[in-house]
Amino acid sequence: MINENLQEVRNALPQGVALVAVSKFKPSEDILEAYAAGQRLFAESRPQELAEKAAALPKDIEWHFIGHLQTNKLKMVLPYATMIQSVDSRHLLDAIEKACAAEGRCIDVLLEMHLGAEETKQGMPEEEIMDILFDAENYPHIRFRGLMGMATNTPDAATVEADFSRIDSYMAYLVDTFPELESFDQLSIGMSGDWPIAVRNGSTMVRIGTAIFGNRN
Numbered sequence: 001m002i003n004e005n006l007q008e009v010r011n012a013l014p015q016g017v018a019l020v021a022v023s024k025f026k027p028s029e030d031i032l033e034a035y036a037a038g039q040r041l042f043a044e045s046r047p048q049e050l051a052e053k054a055a056a057l058p059k060d061i062e063w064h065f066i067g068h069l070q071t072n073k074l075k076m077v078l079p080y081a082t083m084i085q086s087v088d089s090r091h092l093l094d095a096i097e098k099a100c101a102a103e104g105r106c107i108d109v110l111l112e113m114h115l116g117a118e119e120t121k122q123g124m125p126e127e128e129i130m131d132i133l134f135d136a137e138n139y140p141h142i143r144f145r146g147l148m149g150m151a152t153n154t155p156d157a158a159t160v161e162a163d164f165s166r167i168d169s170y171m172a173y174l175v176d177t178f179p180e181l182e183s184f185d186q187l188s189i190g191m192s193g194d195w196p197i198a199v200r201n202g203s204t205m206v207r208i209g210t211a212i213f214g215n216r217n
């Protein structure tokens with residue numbers, strides 16, 4: 001089933017849109033099934049779960065972190081993640097810079113932009129993202145790769161479309177404003193329920209869980 005689901009999503013995705021398989025809450029057997037079907041890029045949203053799975057699973061899996069990250073949990077994530085997609089505060093960014101500087105390494109990050117209506121939704125407002133990028137030279141161990149966002153959780157496609165259109169426009173604006181950030185080219189939008197809308201609005205990376213692995217208990 002996982003194999004079929006993966007093929008279905010892959011066949012529908014245009015060239016140039018990466019498929020991130022979101023394996024949170026799913027057992028390693030499910031991940032290995034996707035792995036056997038050729039999937040190498042996976043994402044987790046909880047630090048300990050990422051660390052346990054990544055330590056046990058094949059080393060050529062690439063892991064992204066997509067959940068809310070507390071700075072005291074960074075040490076569980078950094079050894080395994082090649083990208084942190086969910087940087088939602090300056091405080092977290094400072095901690096990542098410091099930890100990577102200490103280890104003499106760089107890491108890819110996406111800045112998570114607040115989208116959608118829900119008050120509790122994570123992510124930073126546009127101005128905060130702008131402030132960080134004006135300050136990019138103070139983060140020599142961070143490679144700013146782009147933006148991540150989650151649309152309003154609603155069945156109303158027009159609302160979702162408006163959210164994705166807004167982040168796509170803001171992405172274009174940032175690319176224009178910061179031409180010196182040469183690898184700032186990734187827009188991570190789109191999940192199981194809304195990825196076709198995201199793809200119409202400039203997504204370069206979709207994060208898909210349930211449409212591949214089935215419902216999470």
Ligand SMILES: *Cc1c(COP(=O)(O)O)cnc(C)c1O
Nearest residue numbers: 022045066191192207208209210
């Ligand atoms: C869980 C999760 C997803 C995947 O959601 P599905 O609806 O299962 O595809 C994508 N992005 C983030 C940040 C998530 O936490």
